[in-house]
Amino acid sequence: MAEVGESSGAKPSCEIWAKLVPSDSRYPDVEISLDEIVICSEIMFSSTDKWKWCKITRSSDHSSATIQNKSSNAIFVDGTVIQAEDTVVIRCGSEITSGPDKEGYLSYRFNVLPGPETCQKQLKISMDVEHAKCCICLNIWHEVVTVSPCFHNFCNGCFSEWLRRSQEKRSSVLCPQCRAVVQFVGRNHFLLNIAEEILKADSSLKRSDEEVAILNSYATIRSNLVVSSGKSLRGKRARSEVNEAVDDSPLPCPQCGTEFGGFRCNQNTIHLQCQACGGMMPSRTNISVPQHCSGCDKAFCGAYWNAQRVGHSDSHRMCSRETFKPISEHTVSRIPTSAHENNRHEQVITEKCIAQLGRTLQDVIAEWIAKLNNREIDRTRMPLNHAEMITSGTPTCNNCYEKLISFLLYWFRISIPKNHLPPEASNRENCWYGYACRTQHHNEEHARKRNHVCRPTKGSNM
Secondary structure, three states: OOOEEEEEOOEEOOOEEEEEEEEOOOOOOOOOOEEEEEEEEEEEOOOOEEEEEEEEOOOOOEEEEEEEEEEOOOOOEEEEEEOOEEEEEEEEOEEEOEEEEEEOOOEEEEEEEEOHHHHOOOOOOOOHHHEEEEOOOOOOOOOOEEEEOOOEEEEEEHHHHHHHHHHHHOOHHHHOEEEEEEEEEEEEEHHHHHHHHHHHHHHHHHHHHHHHHHHHHOOOOOEEEEEEEOOOOOOOOOOOOOOOOOOOOOOOOOOOOOEEEEOOOOOOOOOEEEEOOOOEOOOOOOOOOEEOOOOOOOOOOOOHHOOOOOOOOOOOOOOOOOHHEEEOOOOOOOOOOOHHOOOHHHHHHHHHHHHOOOOOOHHHHHHHHHHHOOOOOOOOOOOOOOOOHHHOOOEEEHHHHHHHHHHHHHHHHHOOOOOHHHHHHHHHEOOOOOOOOOOOOOOHHHHHHOOOOOOOOOOOOO
């Protein structure tokens, strides 16, 4: 395959700082120890021909490089066509094909090696698997939750069932591991990632599908819960089995001590903390008023307090109903910045398409929400939880509504024939990586010259 690159006279580095790793393991890596180097490779269908095809120049940040096409043909970098003498920035992990055809030319992955300073800063963390197990079921955490103030961790389903039974029998909820009074419980996304990595490393630790289904059916903790410590509403100190000191301040909820809508919090009432305003509301699973956003599972209090006819006061924080309401009641006046994977060029094209139709953004979104209701849209990539259950009547927070708008605008765009696009967009070729392209985020010219509102087609015949 490749031979050692020829230096173009640049200053050499002190060490090998990068490699080109070929996709074909029969060939050796190309080690790069010069700040600027020209790479020559053999053509796979010839045993004698050499192909001088690129020059790689190290960037000043030492974490990236510039690649220039030195061949007479096009090359591909991260799915983007690079013509002769053109340059593009490459980073660790970039995929490079040394010619215009993947069948006849070698492909590489660009790897930046850590320097001496970086190596000294790297820290490898090991964890005993026994420390990642739930003390209730004795298995690796599944959808891990953390309780406080003791900070012990459990499966969501295991602790949810423990919580339910504790409320039936005790005035206080005690930690299953240390018996401290639990005052707070929430999902722990950091430990969730650790648990997933452990299961990837050792598949024998995975539960059966039946066990997972049972745990999921028990799980009720969707957002942060404030658990009553067993004190009365007047603030009497509760006795716990470990003599834990308990905060005597009342919960900041209007229904702690006052009845609204036929309900008053008692000493066992669990509270939810609103993700918009930080205020509290009782967790009530037996009412029709939504308390959680179906897109992100976070708790929001606007709809609940509106249903209880409780208005804002200085003593209790609560947010407006506008922060959390059914999809059909939201309005939109601008394209979200997250639309089309944050590609501003594609957003402008979409704005022009809507203007050419003589319609408003709200009109277009209303039409595509109707299509969503009629299940005319593939929901595979919908960036919301419970995607299959989403309808126009589903309550969502403002953030999840913007994610839905971005998802619907993708389908709106791909429904428009190319010849109906604005002139600057109608003749663009599709990017191989489509909406998943990473280059569009750091290469302005590539983001503008290629269409990214399309499915990835890398590897298929062009």
